[in-house]
Amino acid sequence: MKLKLKVWRQKSANDKGYFEEHMVTANEHMSFLEMIDVLNEELISQKKDPVAFEHDCREGICGTCNMVINGRPHGPSKGTTVCQLHMRVFNDGDTIVIEPWRAKSFPIIKDLVVDRSAFDRIIQAGGYISVNTGQAPDGNAIPIEQAVAADAFDSAACIGCGACVAACPNASAMLFTSAKVNHLNSLPQGKTEATIRVQKMVAQMDLEGFGNCSNTGACEVECPKEISIANIAAMNRDYFSSMVGSEESV
Amino acid sequence: MKWITKLFTSSIGKKLVMSLTGIFLILFLIVHLVGNLQLLSNDGGESFNIYAKFMTSNPLIKTVSYGLYLFIVLHTIQGIVLLLQNRSAKKSRYAVKTNQNASWASRNMGPLGIIIFVFIVIHMVQFWFKMKTGALDMVEYAGQDAVNDLYTPVYEAFKNIYFVIFYVVSMLVIAFHLNHGFQSAFQSLGLNHKKYTPFIKSLGKIYSILVPLGFAIIPVWFYFFK
Ligand code: HEM
Ligand code: SF4
Ligand code: FES
Numbered sequence: 001m002k003l004k005l006k007v008w009r010q011k012s013a014n015d016k017g018y019f020e021e022h023m024v025t026a027n028e029h030m031s032f033l034e035m036i037d038v039l040n041e042e043l044i045s046q047k048k049d050p051v052a053f054e055h056d057c058r059e060g061i062c063g064t065c066n067m068v069i070n071g072r073p074h075g076p077s078k079g080t081t082v083c084q085l086h087m088r089v090f091n092d093g094d095t096i097v098i099e100p101w102r103a104k105s106f107p108i109i110k111d112l113v114v115d116r117s118a119f120d121r122i123i124q125a126g127g128y129i130s131v132n133t134g135q136a137p138d139g140n141a142i143p144i145e146q147a148v149a150a151d152a153f154d155s156a157a158c159i160g161c162g163a164c165v166a167a168c169p170n171a172s173a174m175l176f177t178s179a180k181v182n183h184l185n186s187l188p189q190g191k192t193e194a195t196i197r198v199q200k201m202v203a204q205m206d207l208e209g210f211g212n213c214s215n216t217g218a219c220e221v222e223c224p225k226e227i228s229i230a231n232i233a234a235m236n237r238d239y240f241s242s243m244v245g246s247e248e249s250v
Numbered sequence: 251m252k253w254i255t256k257l258f259t260s261s262i263g264k265k266l267v268m269s270l271t272g273i274f275l276i277l278f279l280i281v282h283l284v285g286n287l288q289l290l291s292n293d294g295g296e297s298f299n300i301y302a303k304f305m306t307s308n309p310l311i312k313t314v315s316y317g318l319y320l321f322i323v324l325h326t327i328q329g330i331v332l333l334l335q336n337r338s339a340k341k342s343r344y345a346v347k348t349n350q351n352a353s354w355a356s357r358n359m360g361p362l363g364i365i366i367f368v369f370i371v372i373h374m375v376q377f378w379f380k381m382k383t384g385a386l387d388m389v390e391y392a393g394q395d396a397v398n399d400l401y402t403p404v405y406e407a408f409k410n411i412y413f414v415i416f417y418v419v420s421m422l423v424i425a426f427h428l429n430h431g432f433q434s435a436f437q438s439l440g441l442n443h444k445k446y447t448p449f450i451k452s453l454g455k456i457y458s459i460l461v462p463l464g465f466a467i468i469p470v471w472f473y474f475f476k
Binding site for chain 2: 070071099103105167168206210211213214217218229230232233234235239
């Protein structure tokens with residue numbers, strides 16, 4: 001299949017950036033990243049600068065392969081990352097526009113690569129439990145109800161890719177932050193620090209300059225792990241009860 | 251008391267203000283509509299004028315109405331703050347726009363709200379201000395003290411086609427604002443539950459159609475049938 005790509009090129013954070021057009025021949029069994037590999041090999045053989053993009057696991061678990069494809073973070077398929085996106089969803093002769101995540105708090109490093117360390121700082125603020133590591137504990141030592149474990153697992157599925165921020169017209173990080181807060185706050189191991197955790201993580205999220213949530217729901221539509229905005233409501237509840245009912249404060 | 255400032259300046263706290271003031275405005279609109287519907291009765295404005303008198307003289311309702319003015323101002327200022335912050339957080343837009351992932355209304359709450367605010371200001375100057383400053387003629391009905399004749403300026407305004415169009419379009423804007431806003435207010439409060447969220451969403455859709463429609467029918471009815 002022959003495709004026309006319009007790829008965002010930008011040398012550095014302060015560079016202005018522009019779209020560059022390329023023709024690529026791919027086949028429908030390739031993943032989207034393999035298609036870009038083909039483009040880059042060609043560019044390298046022509047002694048041109050290859051398109052910078054992030055990738056690591058190529059199986060939908062590391063959350064690095066981030067790009068907006070024809071206006072949709074992670075492309076048109078539901079519940080998949082770019083590395084899991086097959087070329088067969090496109091047609092021969094299609095034009096594909098590829099852009100980086102756009103958000104003030106995710107500055108562009110180069111081409112399609114953005115700096116998501118704001119997410120790391122939100123995790124550092126409270127996305128952990130304070131226990132001494134040692135031998136692996138017995139998995140069933142703390143009884144957890146099946147439904148609670150399942151909900152916590154759904155939240156924990158977040159891979160920190162940032163598609164929620166990319167999709168949000170306000171560049172809000174509420175879906176990511178709420179998934180992380182809920183994952184820990186709903187489990188016994190995380191309950192000890194639950195009240196202070198939500199305050200710390202929300203404070204850091206605000207500090208990073210992400211937008212406010214308007215409940216548009218665009219995040220949950222584009223999230224490759226289909227994290228629900230019910231997480232956001234749950235975080236709001238935790239936040240209110242922590243601010244009003246707890247003496248702890250950040 | 252530092253926690254209060256911290257709560258209301260946080261992103262979630264700002265939405266708490268939007269949500270609570272928004273829900274108050276939603277409740278107020280029902281009361282307002284019930285009053286306005288009296289304009290449709292064929293008594294030359296008697297029941298409407300008496301109702302208007304009651305609304306502006308009952309001490310309890312007067313107190314609530316000061317709260318209402320405050321909430322409108324709060325909702326508007328906070329709405330504009332959110333609009334500006336959210337625009338700057340996005341910084342640049344995508345070359346390819348998609349509207350597949352969120353409703354148009356949800357993406358345009360700020361601009362829709364600003365139009366509503368303009369409507370409210372014009373509306374207040376035209377009717378409320380006249381009522382408050384005693385610029386209206388007085389009328390007497392059997393067994394009553396004289397009351398302000400608010401019906402006549404309303405009648406005149408609703409006979410002006412441009413005003414009728416402006417009014418109907420404003421109601422359409424409110425319909426869109428609430429089509430997203432109604433359920434959004436509950437989500438902001440943290441009220442999202444498999445059991446009752448579908449009900450809130452349906453109720454919101456019904457409200458956002460029926461209430462603005464109820465308001466919009468009145469000027470149209472006046473223009474064509476009174
Ligand atoms: C009849 C009058 C109005 C009613 C009933 C109303 C109701 C609501 C409701 C229920 C919400 C949802 C709150 C939430 O998501 O938590 C909302 C949001 C909003 N309103 Fe209004 N509103 C009115 C007038 C206005 C005005 C005059 C403005 C002026 C700017 C405005 C601006 C906004 C904005 C920007 C939001 C979205 C906030 C966000 O999610 O980021 N509204 N409104
Ligand atoms: S919530 Fe979804 S879209 Fe957001 S970072 Fe996590 S996995 Fe990515
Ligand atoms: S490369 Fe790891 S999720 Fe796509």
